[in-house]
Amino acid sequence: xxxxxxHLELQEHEKTFLDSNELIINMGPQHPATHGVLRVIxxxxxxxxxxxxxxxxxxxxxxxxxxEHRTYTMFNPYVDRMDYVAAVSNGLGYxxxxxxxxxxxxxxxxxxxxxxxxxxxxxASHMLWLGTHALDIGAITPLFYTFRDREEILKIFEKYxxxxxxxxxxxxxxxxxxxxxxxxxxxxxFLEFVTPKIGEYEELLTTNRIWVxxxxxVGTISAKDCIALGVTGPVLRxxxxxxxIRKAQPYAAYADFDFEVPIGQSxxxxxxxxxRMEEMRQSLRIIAQAIDRIxxxxxxxxxxxxxxxxxxxxxxxxEAPKGELGYFIVSDGSTQPYRVRVRPPSFVNLxxxxxxxxxxxxxxxxxxxGTLDIVLGEVDR
Amino acid sequence: xxxVATTFFFYFLSGLTLVAGILVITRRNPVxxxxxxxxxxxxxxxxxxxxxxxxxAGVQIILYAGGIMVLFLFVIMLxxxxxxxxxEQFNKQxxxxxxxxxxxxxxxxxxxxxxxxxxxxxxxxxxEQSNTQEIAVMLYGNYMFTFEIxxxxxxxxxxxxxxxxKKRI
Amino acid sequence: MLNYIKSYxxxxxxPGQAGNMFWASVYILxxxxxxxxxxxxxxxxxxxxxxxxxxxxxxxRVGPHGLLQPIADAIKLLIKEDIMPSQADGFVFWxxxxxxxxxxxxxxxxxxxxxxxxxxxxxxxxLFMLGVSSLSVLGIVMAGWASNSHxxxxxxxxxxxxxxxxxxxxxxxxxxxxxxxSLNQTGTGTLSMIGIVQSQQAQQVWFAFKFFPLGLIAxxxxxxxxxxxxxxxxxxxxxAESELTAGFHTEYSGFRWSLFxxxxxxxxxxxxxxxxxxxxxxxxxxFPHLLSGSTWDVVFSLLPGITFLLLGLIALVGVFRMPKHxxxxxxxxxxxxxxxxxxxxxxxxxxxxxxxxIQDIFWFSAKVAFxxxxxxxxxxxxxxxxxxxxxxxxxxxxxxxxxxxxxLTAVAGVLx
Numbered sequence: 001x002x003x004x005x006x007h008l009e010l011q012e013h014e015k016t017f018l019d020s021n022e023l024i025i026n027m028g029p030q031h032p033a034t035h036g037v038l039r040v041i042x043x044x045x046x047x048x049x050x051x052x053x054x055x056x057x058x059x060x061x062x063x064x065x066x067x068e069h070r071t072y073t074m075f076n077p078y079v080d081r082m083d084y085v086a087a088v089s090n091g092l093g094y095x096x097x098x099x100x101x102x103x104x105x106x107x108x109x110x111x112x113x114x115x116x117x118x119x120x121x122x123x124a125s126h127m128l129w130l131g132t133h134a135l136d137i138g139a140i141t142p143l144f145y146t147f148r149d150r151e152e153i154l155k156i157f158e159k160y161x162x163x164x165x166x167x168x169x170x171x172x173x174x175x176x177x178x179x180x181x182x183x184x185x186x187x188x189x190f191l192e193f194v195t196p197k198i199g200e201y202e203e204l205l206t207t208n209r210i211w212v213x214x215x216x217x218v219g220t221i222s223a224k225d226c227i228a229l230g231v232t233g234p235v236l237r238x239x240x241x242x243x244x245i246r247k248a249q250p251y252a253a254y255a256d257f258d259f260e261v262p263i264g265q266s267x268x269x270x271x272x273x274x275x276r277m278e279e280m281r282q283s284l285r286i287i288a289q290a291i292d293r294i295x296x297x298x299x300x301x302x303x304x305x306x307x308x309x310x311x312x313x314x315x316x317x318x319e320a321p322k323g324e325l326g327y328f329i330v331s332d333g334s335t336q337p338y339r340v341r342v343r344p345p346s347f348v349n350l351x352x353x354x355x356x357x358x359x360x361x362x363x364x365x366x367x368x369x370g371t372l373d374i375v376l377g378e379v380d381r
Numbered sequence: 382x383x384x385v386a387t388t389f390f391f392y393f394l395s396g397l398t399l400v401a402g403i404l405v406i407t408r409r410n411p412v413x414x415x416x417x418x419x420x421x422x423x424x425x426x427x428x429x430x431x432x433x434x435x436x437x438a439g440v441q442i443i444l445y446a447g448g449i450m451v452l453f454l455f456v457i458m459l460x461x462x463x464x465x466x467x468x469e470q471f472n473k474q475x476x477x478x479x480x481x482x483x484x485x486x487x488x489x490x491x492x493x494x495x496x497x498x499x500x501x502x503x504x505x506x507x508x509e510q511s512n513t514q515e516i517a518v519m520l521y522g523n524y525m526f527t528f529e530i531x532x533x534x535x536x537x538x539x540x541x542x543x544x545x546x547k548k549r550i
Numbered sequence: 551m552l553n554y555i556k557s558y559x560x561x562x563x564x565p566g567q568a569g570n571m572f573w574a575s576v577y578i579l580x581x582x583x584x585x586x587x588x589x590x591x592x593x594x595x596x597x598x599x600x601x602x603x604x605x606x607x608x609x610x611r612v613g614p615h616g617l618l619q620p621i622a623d624a625i626k627l628l629i630k631e632d633i634m635p636s637q638a639d640g641f642v643f644w645x646x647x648x649x650x651x652x653x654x655x656x657x658x659x660x661x662x663x664x665x666x667x668x669x670x671x672x673x674x675x676x677l678f679m680l681g682v683s684s685l686s687v688l689g690i691v692m693a694g695w696a697s698n699s700h701x702x703x704x705x706x707x708x709x710x711x712x713x714x715x716x717x718x719x720x721x722x723x724x725x726x727x728x729x730x731x732s733l734n735q736t737g738t739g740t741l742s743m744i745g746i747v748q749s750q751q752a753q754q755v756w757f758a759f760k761f762f763p764l765g766l767i768a769x770x771x772x773x774x775x776x777x778x779x780x781x782x783x784x785x786x787x788x789x790a791e792s793e794l795t796a797g798f799h800t801e802y803s804g805f806r807w808s809l810f811x812x813x814x815x816x817x818x819x820x821x822x823x824x825x826x827x828x829x830x831x832x833x834x835x836x837f838p839h840l841l842s843g844s845t846w847d848v849v850f851s852l853l854p855g856i857t858f859l860l861l862g863l864i865a866l867v868g869v870f871r872m873p874k875h876x877x878x879x880x881x882x883x884x885x886x887x888x889x890x891x892x893x894x895x896x897x898x899x900x901x902x903x904x905x906x907x908i909q910d911i912f913w914f915s916a917k918v919a920f921x922x923x924x925x926x927x928x929x930x931x932x933x934x935x936x937x938x939x940x941x942x943x944x945x946x947x948x949x950x951x952x953x954x955x956x957x958l959t960a961v962a963g964v965l966x
Contacts, residue, residue, distance in 0.1 A: 025700045032795060047704070047937055138784060138934025144604035210784055210933045362704070363936040366793050412695055416642065419688060436741075439677035447684030448717070451710045454691050458703065513674065514738055 029058050033136045033366045036376035040353070040365065047361045052354045056347075059380040067340035072098050072172060072307040075337070080166035082344060083378040085128050087167045088121035088157070089320040095170045096251055097316040097327040099301075101309040102172070110174035110299040111253040116187065116290045117160065117169055118252070118318075119283040123194070124153040125321035125373075126280050130201060133273070133370035137214050142204055149197050152190050159186070173303030184291050191284055191291075198280055205273070215270035219356040219368035222267060229355070230348045233323025235372060238275045239267030245319040252318075257289045269371040276373075308335055322346050322373050342381060346374040391431060398424035411457045419450045436513040564744070566659075566670020577669045581658050589815040590620040596926050603930040614885035615868060630804035635697060638801065642696035647802065647809035650689030654813040657682045657820045662744045664833045664910030675743035676724055679824055680717070683779070686817060687713040690781075690788065693810070694798035705797030708937060709788030713779055715944040720775035722952030726768040726959040727757050727828040733963055747832035754839050758829035761962045768955045769829040771948050773924075776821040778944065780814065782925055784932035785940060822921035823914075830917050833910035851905045854912040858896030865889030 023044040028034035037058035043050040063082060067075045079094045080087035092114055099106060106114070127150040131143035154164040159180050161169045169175070205211045221231070223239040236243055244261040246254040262278035264271030309331040317326030323345025332338040349372050356372075357365045401424060404417035422445045429438035520528050555572050565573035594609070594617065601608025609616025634643055660675040662668040672678050687710055694706020731749040732739030740746060750756055758769040778785040789797030799810045826832060835850050866889040872882040899908055935943065 023700055023704075025704075033793065047708075134933065138786070139932065140600075141604050141930050144606055148605050204931070205933075208933065210935055210939075213939050214933055214936055361936055361938065363787075363793050363934075410639075412639075412642070416688075416692065435672065435674040436677065439674045439681050442681035443677065443684055443717075443721075447681060447687065448714055451687055451691060451714055454688075454695070455707060455710050458691075458695050458707065513741060 027365065029055075034369060035132065035374060038350075038369070038374070038376055038379070040369070042362065042365065044362065047363075049357050049360055049362065049365060052357055052365065054350060054353060056350070056376070056379050059376045061381065063381045064340050064342060067337050069336065071335045072309070072337060075340070076170075076172065077166070077168045079342075080168055081377060082342065082381055083125075083320065083322065083325070083346065083375045084165055085375055086121050086125040086321045087165060088117045088169050089125075089318065089325060091168060091170045092118050092252065093316065093318040093320065093325045093327055095172050096318065097314055097329055098172045098307070098309065100316050101312065101314045101329055101331055102303065102307065103310075104173055104301045104303055106174040106252075106301050107298045108253065108295045109297045110170075110301070112290050112294040113175050113179060113299065114170060114252045115254065115257070116287055116294075117157070117167075119287045119290070120153050120156060120187075120190075121167075122283050122321040123280055124150045126276050126283075127153075129276065129321075129370075129373045130273075133367075133373075134205060134211075136366045136370040137211065139205065139208075139211065142201055145197070145201060145204075149194055152193060156183075156186060156190065159183075171300070172307060174298070174300035176300070178299055184294070187287060187291050191288055195281075195284060198277065198284075202277060206277075212270060214363075214367060215273060215371075216268055217266075218269045218360065218364045219371060220266060220268045221352055221356050225352070225355055226267070229352050231323070231352050233320070233345050233349065233373075234272055234275045234279060235267075235323065235349055235352065237261065238264035238272040240265050245317055245324055249317075251316075253290070254286075256293070257286045259286050259289075269367050272371045306335060308333065317343065320345055322375070322378070323349055344378040344381065346372075346376075346378040347381075350374050350379055387431065390427070394424045394427040394431070397421075398428070412454065415450060415453050415457055418453075419446050422446045422450065434512055436516050562666060564662075564666055564668045564671045566668070574669055577667075578659075581661075581669065582655065585655065585658065585816050585819065586812075588819060589812055590624070592815050592819075592922055593620040593623070593811075595922070596929075599923070599926045600930050603927075614872070614881040614888065617884075617888060624808065627804055627808040632804040632806060633801075635699065635801050637698045639696040639698065642692045643801075646689045646693035646696060647806045647813070648689075649692065650686050650813040651809045651816075653682050653686040653689065654816040654820065658816075658823075660743050661820070661823045662747060662827065662832055663914050665744060665748070667833075667911060668744065671742050671744045673740065673742050673745075676728065676741045676746070676824065676828070679743070679820065680721060680724065683817060683820060684713070684717055686813065689813075690798050693802065694788075697798075697801035699801055701794045701796075702798050702800045705788045705794045705800070708794075709781060709798060712781075712785065712787060712940060712944070715941060716775045716778040716785075716948070719771055719944060719948035719952045720779060722949070722956050723768045723772040723775065724824070724828060726764070726952070726956045727772075729956070729959050729963055730757050730760050730765070743827050743832075747827055747834065750831050751834055751838075756829060756831040756834070761959060761966070764955055764959050764962060765829065767951060768959070769825070771952050771955065772825055772829070773921075774943075775948060776825060777925070777928060778940070780818045780821055780925075782814075782818065783929040784934050786934060787937055787940060818922065818925055819918060822918045825921060826914060826917040832917075833914045835909065835913050851909055852900065854908055855896045855899035855905070857912075857916075858892050858899060860896075862889045862891075862893030862896055865892060 023042075025042050025044055026039060027042055028039040029037040034040065039055040039058065041053040041055065043052070061081070063078055066078055070078070076091065076094060079090040082090055095106075127146035131146035131150075134140075134142040157167050157169070158164045160183065161167050161177055169177075221235070221239055223236075223241045225231075226236045226239045226241065232243070240263055242261055242263050245251070246259075247261055259282045260278075262275050262282065264275050311331055311333040313328065313330040315326055315328045317324045319325075324343065325345055326343035328339075328341040328343065329337050330339040353365075353368060353372065356368045360368075398421050401417045401421035405414045405421065408414045408417060422441060426438040426441040426446070429435075429441060554570070557570070565571075565577055597619070598608045598616070609619035612619045612622045634640065657679045659669045660672050660678055662671070690709045690713075691706045694702040694704075694709070697703070727746070728739055728741060730739075730753075731746050733753060734749065740749065746757075753760070757765045759765055777783075781788050787793075787797075789799065794800070799807055802810060837846075841850075865885055869882055869886045869889060872878050872885065898904055899912075
């Protein structure tokens with residue numbers, strides 16, 4: 001493998017008197033603000049960014065390859081390890097894809113449980129994003145506020161399925177676990193608890209002059225560029241495209257709920273912040289509706305013990321907290337998938353980094369990495 | 382306040398300034414030269430203090446050591462040091478340099494030998510307490526016009542630097 | 551010899567002015583010790599206060615409520631391996647932290663803790679403090695350059711640009727306060743730290759409230775610039791953790807790093823001391839004229855003792871709230887002992903001879919402590935400025951405001 005720095009070296013004609021001080025600097029893989037092991041090679045003119053190059057793969061575990069040697073059921077826990085801060089959404093996407101391949105449908109109650117947990121997970125993911133994003137920009141306090149509240153979500157997960165982070169909450173065909181005693185009460189209590197807290201975060205940041213200055217007009221990306229690069233999720237919506245798979249191609253029980261898809265206008269870091277904050281509120285709305293209307297009934301569809309989908313292929317995507325999370329599964333009729341390809345939102349969104357930070361400052365690179373909300377487990381897989 | 386060990390401090394500070402000055406021109410690394418220059422300037426500030434001119438000493442520290450030299454270092458760090466280290470240290474105008482040095486040396490010797498007739502035997506000690514006021518009176522009273530012209534000159538220099546450095550304004 | 555020592559006791563000036571080397575050394579030693587204790591206390595307080603602002607507890611394990619944590623940290627830093635990058639410029643790398651520490655401590659020579667409680671009083675006191683503290687940027691730049699690494703170099707460049715820019719705004723604010731000292735019969739002001747406080751005493755007003763709101767604006771300009779000067783949040787760009795890992799001291803570890811730490815905190819105390827001296831009346835107690843008379847004098851003189859008694863009381867409340875488990879016995883006893891010591895200090899401060907002498911130092915320290923709290927508060931609240939915004943604030947906001955205040959102060963001084 002050639003050294004990637006090669007591409008960023010100065011061309012001879014670029015070197016002029018007094019301009020020959022471009023720095024090529026490695027940000028990461030060991031860096032406090034690259035959210036794990038992302039390595040960004042920056043070409044700088046003083047503090048101005050002339051170009052970036054992402055080097056990924058430090059967390060590559062070959063998840064897609066592993067799938068080819070596991071049965072459909074055995075592979076289920078592996079997807080949790082991709083976007084480990086939104087493990088529930090990963091599991092939801094995978095289970096639904098295989099269900100679609102099998103041509104079974106989860107019972108309504110299971111769908112509602114899935115929605116509740118997935119939306120709680122969206123909240124948890126956005127809270128983690130907010131905390132780390134604010135920390136990157138220098139506000140250290142929101143991190144602790146969001147972690148305090150995220151803890152309550154993790155407690156609910158733990159009570160439901162025994163795990164806090166890599167939950168493995170769903171099974172192909174529905175849910176394995178019935179809700180525990182007092183689940184609804186606790187979720188409702190959590191909703192009451194967390195609603196004012198979101199206001200608390202906003203109080204610290206939304207009108208904070210420094211925060212606004214640091215985020216407004218930083219990392220702007222147009223709707224056209226977003227679509228061209230395949231960027232999805234809050235990043236796309238902040239650029240003004242009303243595209244949310246929960247609305248556009250409703251899955252699970254999302255068609256039953258009434259919620260808004262917040263969009264931004266300018267596509268800068270501040271808009272993405274506002275969009276995500278509003279999404280947290282909408283998630284609360286969805287959870288409240290789901291808890292009120294959760295039907296009785298079985299939680300597991302009739303699925304054969306040995307899952308052997310018919311020959312064929314399927315692409316199914318869901319709206320994960322970070323964007324469109326899609327699974328492309330090819331079945332050769334055996335118990336093991338022939339090929340599983342994951343369309344990870346973080347990986348696709350990360351491609352926009354270079355476009356967003358060009359001609360901006362080093363500090364903006366940090367802000368943009370934070371606002372893209374990437375998880376390296378998902379980028380590298 | 383009684384001066385303490387005046388002779389010792391004079392020789393100490395002068396020696397420091399001289400050694401630092403020599404280091405400035407002999408170090409290959411420009412950053413080392415700049416640091417030596419700072420030391421020389423600090424030594425000078427000490428000498429000003431000994432001349433009962435604390436205000437000048439303070440301004441020397443703030444402006445030269447703390448301000449201008451930081452900007453010097455700023456620029457030096459941005460240029461390619463490895464390249465400048467390889468370049469020839471002393472340039473080709475050494476003949477002129479030696480002539481200038483000899484002329485200056487002769488001047489010093491003359492001042493030292495004949496100086497007693499040129500300068501008064503002993504300069505009246507300025508009161509330390511009112512040194513700052515004296516300077517203010519001089520600058521804003523007697524030499525007001527000169528002072529303003531000098532500041533205008535600096536303003537022009539600033540504008541010139543901005544125009545030269547910035548391609549688009 | 552004994553006479554030489556005793557002779558100063560009747561003097562009404564600082565030991566430096568009296569030319570008494572013995573007492574000057576004693577004062578230097580006391581200030582050095584006090585400063586070290588203050589830095590240690592500040593370390594603990596910052597971690598605790600920040601923790602409580604962020605809904606967590608902070609250090610709790612080493613000693614009761616983490617009281618021994620700074621000491622444990624200091625030991626850790628001292629026995630840590632001292633790494634020097636192989637490509638570093640050895641001499642500059644070695645000398646940089648020393649310069650930073652020396653400059654940070656030297657400024658305390660002229661800090662007046664009381665009318666006579668200073669090592670010396672220079673007639674260019676303020677200038678001296680600004681000048682010497684402006685030298686600390688040299689140490690930072692040297693550290694960043696000598697590390698021969700990209701992040702420290704960028705930190706050094708940032709800090710040099712930042713400190714040079716904010717020094718100007720700071721200087722303008724200082725000049726407007728110095729102008730105010732000249733409003734007396736003779737019409738001559740002073741740059742001496744003690745002289746500035748004395749002229750506030752004579753004019754019966756702290757300069758922050760003089761020519762309202764001019765003094766307050768100048769004070770505000772200084773208060774912002776001093777945060778930038780000390781590289782603290784929200785102006786902590788030279789060591790911006792999330793951008794430059796640790797900025798100029800990325801490559802430093804162990805003892806050398808702790809020197810930077812020590813210098814940062816003592817520089818914070820130093821600039822706070824300037825602010826207190828110039829605008830908040832230095833060692834003067836609040837409301838010396840509104841609440842005057844012997845009764846109020848006694849009340850105010852009791853406050854230091856009461857403060858320490860309160861601190862002791864808080865510690866004792868902590869003792870009762872300690873978990874009643876044998877594991878916590880040592881910690882409980884330790885906390886009780888700490889509370890008792892604080893209480894005893896409080897009682898000691900009630901003694902009339904001590905009471906009279908401690909007053910000035912107490913008020914000065916209390917005001918500086920207020921600034922220290924502000925520093926922690928800023929850190930808990932604000933995001934970090936970006937570099938261009940920092941420069942914008944410095945050059946386009948603080949500098950014009952500083953010049954405007956200076957001119958208006960001069961006008962007000964002539965007219966009023």
